[in-house]
Amino acid sequence: MSNRVSLKDIAQKVGVSTALVSYVLNGLEKEKRVGEKVVIQIREAARELNYQPNQIARSLRRGSTKTIGLIVFDISNPFSAQITRVIEDEAVKNGFTVIFGSSDENKQKSEALIDTFLYRQVDGFIIAPVEGTENQIAGLIKKGIPVVLIDRYFLQLNVSHVILDNFKATFDATIHLIQQGYKQIKMVAWLTSSTHMQERVRGYKEAMRINDLQAEINVIEVPLSILKLETEAFIEMKLQEMSHMDALLFATNSLTLAGMYCINKLGLKVPQKLGIIGFDGSEAFDFFYAPLSYVEQPLNEIGTKAASVLIGLINGDKEIVQHVVQPVLNIRNSS
Amino acid sequence: MSNRVSLKDIAQKVGVSTALVSYVLNGLEKEKRVGEKVVIQIREAARELNYQPNQIARSLRRGSTKTIGLIVFDISNPFSAQITRVIEDEAVKNGFTVIFGSSDENKQKSEALIDTFLYRQVDGFIIAPVEGTENQIAGLIKKGIPVVLIDRYFLQLNVSHVILDNFKATFDATIHLIQQGYKQIKMVAWLTSSTHMQERVRGYKEAMRINDLQAEINVIEVPLSILKLETEAFIEMKLQEMSHMDALLFATNSLTLAGMYCINKLGLKVPQKLGIIGFDGSEAFDFFYAPLSYVEQPLNEIGTKAASVLIGLINGDKEIVQHVVQPVLNIRNSS
DNA sequence: TTGAAAGCGTTACCAA
DNA sequence: TTGGTAACGCTTTCAA
Numbered sequence: 001m002s003n004r005v006s007l008k009d010i011a012q013k014v015g016v017s018t019a020l021v022s023y024v025l026n027g028l029e030k031e032k033r034v035g036e037k038v039v040i041q042i043r044e045a046a047r048e049l050n051y052q053p054n055q056i057a058r059s060l061r062r063g064s065t066k067t068i069g070l071i072v073f074d075i076s077n078p079f080s081a082q083i084t085r086v087i088e089d090e091a092v093k094n095g096f097t098v099i100f101g102s103s104d105e106n107k108q109k110s111e112a113l114i115d116t117f118l119y120r121q122v123d124g125f126i127i128a129p130v131e132g133t134e135n136q137i138a139g140l141i142k143k144g145i146p147v148v149l150i151d152r153y154f155l156q157l158n159v160s161h162v163i164l165d166n167f168k169a170t171f172d173a174t175i176h177l178i179q180q181g182y183k184q185i186k187m188v189a190w191l192t193s194s195t196h197m198q199e200r201v202r203g204y205k206e207a208m209r210i211n212d213l214q215a216e217i218n219v220i221e222v223p224l225s226i227l228k229l230e231t232e233a234f235i236e237m238k239l240q241e242m243s244h245m246d247a248l249l250f251a252t253n254s255l256t257l258a259g260m261y262c263i264n265k266l267g268l269k270v271p272q273k274l275g276i277i278g279f280d281g282s283e284a285f286d287f288f289y290a291p292l293s294y295v296e297q298p299l300n301e302i303g304t305k306a307a308s309v310l311i312g313l314i315n316g317d318k319e320i321v322q323h324v325v326q327p328v329l330n331i332r333n334s335s
Numbered sequence: 336m337s338n339r340v341s342l343k344d345i346a347q348k349v350g351v352s353t354a355l356v357s358y359v360l361n362g363l364e365k366e367k368r369v370g371e372k373v374v375i376q377i378r379e380a381a382r383e384l385n386y387q388p389n390q391i392a393r394s395l396r397r398g399s400t401k402t403i404g405l406i407v408f409d410i411s412n413p414f415s416a417q418i419t420r421v422i423e424d425e426a427v428k429n430g431f432t433v434i435f436g437s438s439d440e441n442k443q444k445s446e447a448l449i450d451t452f453l454y455r456q457v458d459g460f461i462i463a464p465v466e467g468t469e470n471q472i473a474g475l476i477k478k479g480i481p482v483v484l485i486d487r488y489f490l491q492l493n494v495s496h497v498i499l500d501n502f503k504a505t506f507d508a509t510i511h512l513i514q515q516g517y518k519q520i521k522m523v524a525w526l527t528s529s530t531h532m533q534e535r536v537r538g539y540k541e542a543m544r545i546n547d548l549q550a551e552i553n554v555i556e557v558p559l560s561i562l563k564l565e566t567e568a569f570i571e572m573k574l575q576e577m578s579h580m581d582a583l584l585f586a587t588n589s590l591t592l593a594g595m596y597c598i599n600k601l602g603l604k605v606p607q608k609l610g611i612i613g614f615d616g617s618e619a620f621d622f623f624y625a626p627l628s629y630v631e632q633p634l635n636e637i638g639t640k641a642a643s644v645l646i647g648l649i650n651g652d653k654e655i656v657q658h659v660v661q662p663v664l665n666i667r668n669s670s
Numbered sequence: 671t672t673g674a675a676a677g678c679g680t681t682a683c684c685a686a
Numbered sequence: 687t688t689g690g691t692a693a694c695g696c697t698t699t700c701a702a
Contacts, residue, residue: 006679017689022681033687055454056400057679060391060694067434076420078413085411088437097451099402099434102423116432119390257618264622283592283619287599341695352673357697368671392695395678 005049013045014038021046025053059121068310069117070100071110071127079253079280079299080128083150086303087126094311096123103130105224111136118145123314126150126306131194131224146313148306152196153322160313162306162323166196169295169327170203173249173277176293178207180335182247182275184216188235188259189251191221200251218242222255231258239266247275247335253282260288275335290333301325340384348380349373356381360388394456403645404452405435406445406462414588414615414634415463418485421638422461429646431458438465440559446471453480458649461485461641466529466559481648483641487531488657495648497641497658501531504630504662505538508584508612511628513542515670517582517610519551523570523594524586526556535586553577557590566593574601582610582670588617595623610670625668636660 007018007025014021016038023032024042045051059065068091072080084100091098099122101113110130117125124146129137134154140147141159149161170187177185187204190197201219208217220238222231235258239245250256256278268274270290278285278294285292302325309321342353342360349356351373358367359377380386394400403426407415419435426433434457436448445465452460459481464472469489475482476494484496505522512520522539525532536554543552555573557566570593574580583598585591591613603609605625613620613629620627637660644656 007681008679017691018680019682019689019691022679023689026681032689035688038688052450053454054395054456054679056391056395056456057694058681060389060395060678060696061680061682063694065391074420075410075423076413076417078411078416081413081416082411085409085437088410088435092436097434097436097455099432100423101427101432102420115387118387120432121389121391260622283617284622287595287619287622287624289622289624342697343695353696354673354675354698355671361697370671373672389695392678393697395680395694396696396698398678 005051006054007051009049010042010045010051013049014041016042025051064123064314065121066096067120067122068096068098068307069113069120069122069125070098071103071113071117071125071129072100073105073128073130074102075100076102077254078282079297082299083303083306086300087307090304090307090311094307096311103128105130107132107136114140118143124148124310126310128152129154131192146310148310148313148321150302150306152194155195158320160309160321162302162309162321162325163196164297164302165324165326166199167203167206169279169297170200170249170251171207172203172327172329173293173295174204174207175211176329176331177247177249177275177277177335178211178213180247180271180275182335183213184244185213185247185249185275186216186218186220186242186245187249187251188220188222188238188255190255191223197251204249218245228254231255232261235259236262236265239263239268246273247277249277250279253278253280255279256292256294257282257284260284260292270334277329277335281330288334293329293331293333293335296328296330298325298328340386341389342386344384345377345380345386348384349376351377360386399458399649400456401431402455402457403431403433403642404448404455404457404460405433406438406448406452406460406464407435408440408463408465409437410435411437412589413617414632417634418638418641421635422642425639425642425646429642431646438463440465442467442471449475453478459483459645461645463487464489466527481645483645483648483656485637485641487529490530493655495644495656497637497644497656497660498531499632499637500659500661501534502538502541504614504632505535505584505586506542507538507662507664508628508630509539509542510546511664511666512582512584512610512612512670513546513548515582515606515610517670518548519579520548520582520584520610521551521553521555521577521580522584522586523555523557523573523590525590526558532586539584553580563589566590567596570594571597571600574598574603581608582612584612585614588613588615590614591627591629592617592619595619595627605669612664612670616665623669628664628666628668628670631663631665633660633663 007021010021011018021042024039029039074080088098103110110133126148128151129149153161189201205217250259278292281296305323342356345356346353356377359374364374423433438445445468461483463486464484488496524536540552585594613627640658
């Protein structure tokens, strides 16, 4: 009972060529000066046969699919999911559909996804790029395919991106901790050479430095290769080794959550014995016994901007847009 | 610098027809008995020219897109996001790509998404169906398009689905509360005639009934139309009106979270004065001062099963599969 | 063993 | 002004 009605069926029924039907159904009847009665007949027939245009055929012909390929780290992660939602809305508003994939921070998966999306002729990409995939991104650019990076970028690559002011994020957070009287402030970060992580570490260090606290600078670097459950154990171990420490600044959401479990387990008193600032929001932060202060990324702005820049590029904009959004420091009971 | 290399380019370069190239690049050289040197030449040329097959053209020709259309309520909601991830993995494993959209529990959006995905010729749908969209789903079935519903289903509709045993979920939870000595157990649910919600309410009522607690049955019904922030205020109001109550059972994740905010605000002592059981997991549950007991849906099973059933249908299975998964009751400090 | 050619459903060029 | 018809890139049948 498949409803495969094509332009040809309508054309036959009305007794005209498919061209006319196409014009009318695309609203070009004025421009192409199609006879009035023919227009009405075609409209009528289309409704009667319940005609549904075939986007695949249209895409093949037009050379554009009205599809955006989105690559995030993990769609089940709230950060990815929220930004995906914002991108979806902006895409739909502009008549685009989103196909997505999760890279799991894995180079091979990233490449496989890019290839799949290329085969499917996406009009452009929004990518949260995995470390070490400069060449994959560069390859897209060389092919002339519109790309916007989010969350992270590559210094050597002249590509549009929308990212957080990572330096300012941790700089402000550290300054706040110092103002609250904390001095032995340690940071928990991922061990990676990614620019965004380097910038977050630099923000912390710089804030410490200009307050004459160099001696206290100490970054707990968690290897990326570690499994989720091990993260907690690793941080716990490091915290116990730490001889003096009165505040902790976390570099990402996942590290914050792992840290919260540790702090609960070790029974550290927040904020009296230990000040904490987390990264990104989470409902879990609200229910920690001392609701967490945290650095908030304006996800709406990032997503909307990324999508609109990409759609601009798809529509022919030539200008590379590198947009930096400002973090918001939400202060609550934990610092 | 666009890399538009087609079969024809390779054919020309090697001096053969596009048919041969197609065979070789699809691995049919044995079956079609293509000459050995020709095979090698074609492979070589394809690599040299960096040939990328055009899925759009292939889809048009084959009449299948290897694409799954996924409609969830809201991709930014962790429940949707997690199940999406599972579906993604299963899809990728089988060579499918996922296009998705958020319905926001809105009939119009649901219909628009279905239409968009139809135009795009998806091979099948996985849908968490919005209340009142029976006809939209029925329309797909009538067209012969494979559909699998998740989370909810329609009694009148004979469609494949994968859902939770909703009755058992709340029945078991209520029984547990009763066994812990709670008697004045109230339920917080959405006000809707959806089967899944009705079943959850029924599970609660039945457990109360068989324990001679009919008199205590009381369902706080939150209107669906309410805004997120209002949910909290509404529940708070109802809780204050409640003259006697010693336990609360929440019917969904969002209601649980809203309830947790209220309980914190009203300063109710959990579990001494009030037992709580939530629905679905959440990191926030872990950090509530009395870590929450909750009914867990096996999301992995739901997603995997839904995807595999759908792929089965796409590949020609005729059988309608209606799969019910079992809830897991996780008991912790709050009950 | 190979190739010509017919489509898939649409759009858009160009001829009348 | 209107309407054929070629072409988008691929698969697949049929003939050579």
